[in-house]
Amino acid sequence: MNDYPSKLRIASIQRVAQDVRLFTLVDPEGSALPEFTAGSHIELLLANGLGRSYSLFNAPSETACYQIAVHNSPTGTGGSRYMHEALNEGDVVSVTGLRNHFPLHEEAPDTCFIAGGIGITPLMAMAQRLNTLGKRWELHYCARTPDHAAFVSELRALAEASGNALHCHFDQIPGGQPLDISHLVQTRTADTHLYCCGPNGMLNAFETATAHLRDRSHVEYFSPKAEAALDGGFAVELARSGKTLQVAPGQTILEVVTAAGVNVQTSCREGICGSCETRIISGEADHRDSILTPEEQAENTTMMICCSGAKTSKLVLDL
Numbered sequence: 311m312n313d314y315p316s317k318l319r320i321a322s323i324q325r326v327a328q329d330v331r332l333f334t335l336v337d338p339e340g341s342a343l344p345e346f347t348a349g350s351h352i353e354l355l356l357a358n359g360l361g362r363s364y365s366l367f368n369a370p371s372e373t374a375c376y377q378i379a380v381h382n383s384p385t386g387t388g389g390s391r392y393m394h395e396a397l398n399e400g401d402v403v404s405v406t407g408l409r410n411h412f413p414l415h416e417e418a419p420d421t422c423f424i425a426g427g428i429g430i431t432p433l434m435a436m437a438q439r440l441n442t443l444g445k446r447w448e449l450h451y452c453a454r455t456p457d458h459a460a461f462v463s464e465l466r467a468l469a470e471a472s473g474n475a476l477h478c479h480f481d482q483i484p485g486g487q488p489l490d491i492s493h494l495v496q497t498r499t500a501d502t503h504l505y506c507c508g509p510n511g512m513l514n515a516f517e518t519a520t521a522h523l524r525d526r527s528h529v530e531y532f533s534p535k536a537e538a539a540l541d542g543g544f545a546v547e548l549a550r551s552g553k554t555l556q557v558a559p560g561q562t563i564l565e566v567v568t569a570a571g572v573n574v575q576t577s578c579r580e581g582i583c584g585s586c587e588t589r590i591i592s593g594e595a596d597h598r599d600s601i602l603t604p605e606e607q608a609e610n611t612t613m614m615i616c617c618s619g620a621k622t623s624k625l626v627l628d629l
Contacts, residue, residue, distance in 0.1 A: 320401045321375060327453075327460035329382045330428060331394055333364075334375050338402055342373040348414040348439040349432045349530070352376060353407035353577040353585060357396070361406060361577035361585075362389035365432040365507075365530075367461070370439050379460055381428040406577060411584045411601045412530040414439055418503040421447040424491065424516060426508020427458065432530060433507055434461060434468075441472045448475040452489050452508065454482040495519040502526065510535055524603070531600035534580045538562055539596045539619025546620075548572060548629040549591055563615040563625075572629055574615065581617035588615050593625035 318335040326332045335352075337343055348370050351363045364378035382394040397403070414436045415421075421440060423433040430451060440447045449469070453459035462478060469476040481488040491512070495504060496519075504523070506516040507530045514535075520527035542559035546566065555566050564586055567574055577585040581599030589612050597607040599614035606612075615627070 316405055317402050318376065318405055320397060320399055320403065323397070323399055326379060328455075328457045329394075330379055330458075330460045331382070332377060332379050332460075333393070333397075334377050335403070336375045343376060345373060346370050346376070346408060347410050348436040349412035350408055350410040350435075351412075351432070351583065352378065352405060353409065353583060355404040355406045355577075356389065356392050357403075360389045360392065361579070361583075362393075363409075363577055363583040363585075365412075365435070367431040367434040368438075369442075370435055371442065379428060379431050406575065407583075407585050409584055412505075412507070412528065414505075415503050415528075416440070416443060416445070418501065418526075419446065420499055420502040421445065422494070422498050422502050422504045423447060423449040424452070424489070424494070424504070424506040424508070424512070425449065426452045426506075426512040427454075428460070429506075429508030429512075429530075429532065430459075430461060430465075431507075433505060434465065436505065437465070437468050437474070441468055441474075444472075446474060447472075448477070450477045450479060450489055450494065452479045452481070452512065455480050456483070491515045492519040495523070503528065505529075507532070509533075524605070531582050533600075534582055534598075534617065535600045536581075536598045536617075538581070538617040539598050541596075541619060544620040544622070545624045547624060547626045549626055550629055557619070562617065563619065563627075567615065567629060574629065576616055579616045581614045584614065586614055586616045587612050589628035591626040591628055594621040595619070595625065596621045 319338045321334045321336045324332040351365045353363045368377040380393045382390045425433045479489045480486045503526045505528045542557045547554045575585045577583045584601050595613040596619040598617045
């Protein structure tokens with residue numbers, strides 16, 4: 311964290327869509343918060359022991375508060391339910407990190423955003439940043455119905471203020487149609503950068519449609535796109551700690567390292583937040599994260615030890 315407060319107070323909680331609440335977080339002492347970069351997420355350590363990451367959606371230059379929106383997912387693992395049911399205005403929450411694995415390429419002459427449901431949050435911050443820079447953008451916002459779509463009026467105002475375009479796609483209303491991602495990608499200009507954030511089905515379709523555009527396509531996952539590596543049967547040498555540990559079937563590297571008394575920063579434990587990213591000194595990782603690009607995974611220089619395993623009998627890690 312270093313430059314960021316370790317605690318934030320919940321100044322307000324608002325319903326902004328069906329099963330979606332907006333949390334406005336401020337410094338408990340009233341101090342200004344540091345600016346952040348568009349696409350950043352904040353890592354919260356909840357009192358029930360869960361660590362969760364949420365994208366900041368307010369303007370990156372805003373220093374009075376950080377804002378996150380949380381969808382109460384019926385298929386989640388408890389973090390969103392806790393945020394909805396246990397937290398109240400005035401509560402203070404612990405902050406374990408602020409990171410950005412979904413950066414905005416501000417130099418692009420044109421930008422196309424594709425959002426699904428709560429995936430609108432990082433893209434909203436990006437649209438505000440591009441407005442500040444006077445850059446062109448278009449946003450395709452997909453949701454089941456208008457009641458499931460947060461911030462539509464705010465997004466429409468952002469588009470109108472800058473001469474940019476907002477397109478809403480509601481597939482569960484009469485006459486509604488899902489967005490044809492493949493057609494959209496094919497009809498963008500050759501210098502357009504494309505961003506997608508939403509459910510895994512949408513992200514898979516986007517990655518298929520943009521497989522030939524790796525340098526101009528960008529995704530962020532809110533849930534893991536691959537199962538954790540739990541085959542075990544390999545050793546992990548911790549170069550700084552001087553320990554060699556055995557990872558048994560059913561265990562993750564993170565679990566084994568933590569049980570051995572080595573402190574590793576972690577939040578999601580699903581390979582989507584990046585907090586446990588660890589440098590690889592030798593050995594080949596079995597990458598299962600949703601952050602590193604295929605090219606970065608092939609470089610084999612870092613790994614997310616919460617979900618990734620080993621393809622070799624031994625890994626040497628910078629821990």
